[in-house]
Amino acid sequence: MGPRLAGSGTVILVVAAALGVWWLTGPDGSTTDDPSHPHASTSSAHVSDRVAPSEVIDGTDPSSGLPFVELSSLPPEAVDTVHLIDSGGPFPYDEDGSTFGNYEGLLPDEPSGYYKEYTVETPGSPDRGARRIISGGDGRLYWTADHYASFEVIRRATP
DSSP: OHHHHHHHHHHHHHHHHHHHHHHHHOTTSOOBSOTTSTTBOOOGGGSOSSSOGGGOBTTBOTTTOOBEEEGGGSOHHHHHHHHHHHHTOOOSSTTTTEEOOOTTOOSOOOOTTSOEEEEOOOTTOSSSOSOEEEEOTTSOEEEESSTTSOOEEEEOOOO
């Protein structure tokens, strides 16, 4: 009875390994550069300068569980705000650079002062609008178009 069970365990391990390879490469053995595809490769062309390739899992940031959004796909005003953040300002609103409290609890739990918020101008809005970029102390940037109801991690293409 012992050898028969050992043989079954080997078969299970081989099948599990084969399924793992299939999942990583896709059923036809190839990968894709489409980051929304479940078998996407993590080539440097799709990885942020703030998020290492080893951290990309199925288009989701593993440290936050939030989806990625490409910087190039955001509105031009968001790209402008990222450039201002990178250069340290000056910022158009007094509130820019102030502490974001994460009261909604949608971003990873961090100590007070870890997150800063920045306005992304909304053309035609009579006030600051609902769009913001939140920066984390680790350099990650988060996008919200709906005033903190949801977030995505901004991913920048590497040169």
